[in-house]
Amino acid sequence: MVGIESLAFYTPGYYLDLTTLAEERGVDPGKYLIGIGQEKMGLLPPDEDVVTMGAHAAHYALKDVDLSTIDTLMFATESGVDQSKAAAIYVHQLLGLPSTTKAFEIKQACCGSTAALQMALALVHQKPNKRVLIVASDVARYGFGSSGEPTQGAGAIAMVISSTPKILEFDPESGSYTEDVMDFWRPNYMDEALVDGKYSIKVYLRALSESWKQYHEESGRTYNDFARLCFHLPFTRMADKAHTHLARVSGNREVAPNALAARHGASLAYNRVTGNSYTASLYVGLTSLLETSDEDLTGSRVGMFSYGSGCMATFFSGVVMEGYRSAMDARRHHEMLQTRRELTYRQYEHFYRFRLPIDGSDCNTPRYTAGWFRLAGVKDHKRIYEKVVKDEPSGTLTHTEMVV
Ligand code: CAA
Numbered sequence: 016m017v018g019i020e021s022l023a024f025y026t027p028g029y030y031l032d033l034t035t036l037a038e039e040r041g042v043d044p045g046k047y048l049i050g051i052g053q054e055k056m057g058l059l060p061p062d063e064d065v066v067t068m069g070a071h072a073a074h075y076a077l078k079d080v081d082l083s084t085i086d087t088l089m090f091a092t093e094s095g096v097d098q099s100k101a102a103a104i105y106v107h108q109l110l111g112l113p114s115t116t117k118a119f120e121i122k123q124a125c126c127g128s129t130a131a132l133q134m135a136l137a138l139v140h141q142k143p144n145k146r147v148l149i150v151a152s153d154v155a156r157y158g159f160g161s162s163g164e165p166t167q168g169a170g171a172i173a174m175v176i177s178s179t180p181k182i183l184e185f186d187p188e189s190g191s192y193t194e195d196v197m198d199f200w201r202p203n204y205m206d207e208a209l210v211d212g213k214y215s216i217k218v219y220l221r222a223l224s225e226s227w228k229q230y231h232e233e234s235g236r237t238y239n240d241f242a243r244l245c246f247h248l249p250f251t252r253m254a255d256k257a258h259t260h261l262a263r264v265s266g267n268r269e270v271a272p273n274a275l276a277a278r279h280g281a282s283l284a285y286n287r288v289t290g291n292s293y294t295a296s297l298y299v300g301l302t303s304l305l306e307t308s309d310e311d312l313t314g315s316r317v318g319m320f321s322y323g324s325g326c327m328a329t330f331f332s333g334v335v336m337e338g339y340r341s342a343m344d345a346r347r348h349h350e351m352l353q354t355r356r357e358l359t360y361r362q363y364e365h366f367y368r369f370r371l372p373i374d375g376s377d378c379n380t381p382r383y384t385a386g387w388f389r390l391a392g393v394k395d396h397k398r399i400y401e402k403v404v405k406d407e408p409s410g411t412l413t414h415t416e417m418v419v
Pocket residue numbers: 043044045046047049050051125162163164165166198199210211212213215216219247248249250253291293322323324
């Protein structure tokens with residue numbers, strides 16, 4: 016038996032309401048709220064990055080875990096902070112992991128986290144007394160004023176994979192699909208992703224049917240074997256499109272919209288208010304499903320679809336463990352979402368335009384974070400991270416007054 020022993024998620028302490036963005040862009044808010052299915056987008060302040068977000072999530076995922084059993088830390092991201100040094104190494108240091116723990120970074124767009132998961136499952140099967148920490152952390156960033164802009168967001172997840180899962184046990188079968196396409200990419204010289212939006216949706220759906228086909232052949236399971244489904248969520252309406260498509264290609268043309276929503280609806284709640292978090296997004300959806308679903312999901316089989324543009328995709332599944340609710344951190348996650356600060360449009364623009372120096376000069380970053388770790392600045396071309404001092408467990412989140 017191998018699966019998720021602990022699962023924690025993080026999103027920064029700031030957001031922009033998409034009604035505000037719609038007003039500024041002269042767009043009917045219904046397009047963002049209903050057509051795209053997003054209410055708020057999480058915004059990364061100047062003193063946070065994928066390392067600080069990932070470290071914050073991992074701090075909680077590891078709170079009841081013996082650190083000496085962590086064999087490997089795999090860090091999945093498509094918002095890497097260095098071409099050579101893995102973000103995992105910084106997290107390894109910030110969390111005080113043993114020097115015997117391997118730490119490295121994995122990339123294949125939003126699917127990097129699932130590639131890490133598949134490796135972790137194999138590793139734990141091989142060494143059942145060891146654990147793997149997976150961190151997935153990303154900032155979804157598109158051109159200012161572009162059609163991708165309302166689908167921005169930020170967040171991280173951390174999960175411990177072990178042979179003593181308390182949350183979800185994975186099935187051994189999976190189906191994957193790889194194809195060389197240019198639907199979404201970010202060249203090294205750009206801070207924003209380039210995307211062929213409509214095409215990316217088509218490729219996502221094609222990758223879903225192809226990976227489902229292989230999963231179905233390998234496992235013999237059919238659509239009705241899944242009590243719940245979680246999809247990669249670039250925006251929550253994508254789940255409606257994906258689910259309708261999956262029902263159709265798996266031979267279930269007559270599933271009513273409310274029956275579809277009953278199977279994936281609870282997985283959308285967190286993403287609706289954080290926005291896309293690329294590698295983390297599917298697992299933020301899983302967290303949302305397990306924490307916001309009214310029903311007890313013990314014993315339910317959950318189908319999961321991970322899509323990474325470019326592209327690689329995987330369909331896989333797992334069964335929810337008895338007692339999973341007490342292994343989740345629902346109250347803290349809800350509080351984190353409730354205590355975020357809403358930004359004005361001008362403040363959003365200020366965050367968006369903030370850049371660390373690109374000429375190699377030193378800088379100190381202003382203090383904004385609501386998390387446990389911050390990027391204090393850059394000195395001699397080296398990123399400087401520090402732990403934030405504040406009171407636990409009340410964790411009163413203090414935000415520096417914004418100067419804009
Ligand atoms: N009220 C209600 N609905 C409205 C509306 C209104 N007033 N106005 C428009 N809509 C609906 C439209 O009918 C449309 O619905 P359908 O999709 O059902 O047709 C929806 O709102 C969106 O409208 P448009 O198609 O006109 O939107 P757009 O052209 O501005 O772009 C987008 C939408 C393509 C998703 C764009 O935001 C984008 O490119 N996003 C980034 C790329 C992306 O997320 N791709 C997803 C697949 S790739 C992937 O998953 C990897 C990843 O993480 C990036």
